[in-house]
Amino acid sequence: MHRDFWIDRWEENRLGWHKEDAHPLLVRFVDAHPLPKGSRIFVPLCGKTRDIGWLLSQGHRVVAAELSEIAIRQLFTELQTEPTVQELGSLKRFSAPGLDAYVGDVFDLTKVQIGTVDLIHDRAAMVALPDDMRARYVSHLAEITDRAPQLVISFDYDQDLIAGPPFSVPQSQIKALYGVSYRTALLFEQDIAGGLKGVAPAKEQAWLMEPR
Numbered sequence: 001m002h003r004d005f006w007i008d009r010w011e012e013n014r015l016g017w018h019k020e021d022a023h024p025l026l027v028r029f030v031d032a033h034p035l036p037k038g039s040r041i042f043v044p045l046c047g048k049t050r051d052i053g054w055l056l057s058q059g060h061r062v063v064a065a066e067l068s069e070i071a072i073r074q075l076f077t078e079l080q081t082e083p084t085v086q087e088l089g090s091l092k093r094f095s096a097p098g099l100d101a102y103v104g105d106v107f108d109l110t111k112v113q114i115g116t117v118d119l120i121h122d123r124a125a126m127v128a129l130p131d132d133m134r135a136r137y138v139s140h141l142a143e144i145t146d147r148a149p150q151l152v153i154s155f156d157y158d159q160d161l162i163a164g165p166p167f168s169v170p171q172s173q174i175k176a177l178y179g180v181s182y183r184t185a186l187l188f189e190q191d192i193a194g195g196l197k198g199v200a201p202a203k204e205q206a207w208l209m210e211p212r
């Protein structure tokens with residue numbers, strides 16, 4: 001997806017993916033890779049997800065990345081926290097206790113900027129990227145986080161029935177994308193009632209990626 005696609009979605013407030021509560025699969029599987037309180041969790045392509053507030057409420061710290069400044073300003077407003085803002089070249093960092101959110105292209109984020117990451121929480125991030133960007137995305141995240149373990153929520157459906165995003169990333173592609181650096185474990189799989197967008201029969205899946 002070109003960045004203008006997402007910038008326009010935020011400017012037009014067309015946020016069909018946004019959930020009013022923390023994602024049930026995050027709540028259910030956050031401990032699949034056990035972490036002590038105070039762990040630092042990376043939320044790539046974060047939008048203004050309520051998952052961030054939930055992770056903070058569980059005693060974790062969060063680092064996040066998002067193209068749209070509108071999203072990050074709304075995130076902090078909803079968290080009722082005033083951020084400090086720092087310009088860092090092509091990125092801007094919005095910070096509050098326990099939370100650093102970078103505005104800009106996730107591909108511009110460096111290992112030094114992101115700092116320690118104990119777990120990546122990827123919901124509606126990898127599946128938001130078209131096929132030709134996914135391998136670069138997966139290797140970039142592995143590189144800047146020193147192959148931190150990942151919880152990845154994905155979809156498997158017939159891509160010919162509807163266009164993404166969210167895109168279908170079937171099991172074979174999950175294995176191809178992550179299998180070199182990670183052991184992949186399917187934690188959960190369930191048919192989406194009524195199909196994806198009410199059209200395509202689809203399975204929602206949750207994966208745990210543990211570094212090899």
Ligand SMILES: C[S@@+](CC[C@H](N)C(=O)[O-])C[C@H]1O[C@@H](n2cnc3c(N)ncnc32)[C@H](O)[C@@H]1O
Nearest residue numbers: 006017045046047049066067105106123124128
């Ligand atoms: C489908 S939304 C999901 C948001 C969030 N993960 C959630 O669950 O609500 C995808 C988000 O990725 C952001 N995005 C897309 N490409 C990006 C990139 N290259 N760098 C950073 N953010 C990006 C978009 O602006 C959008 O907010």
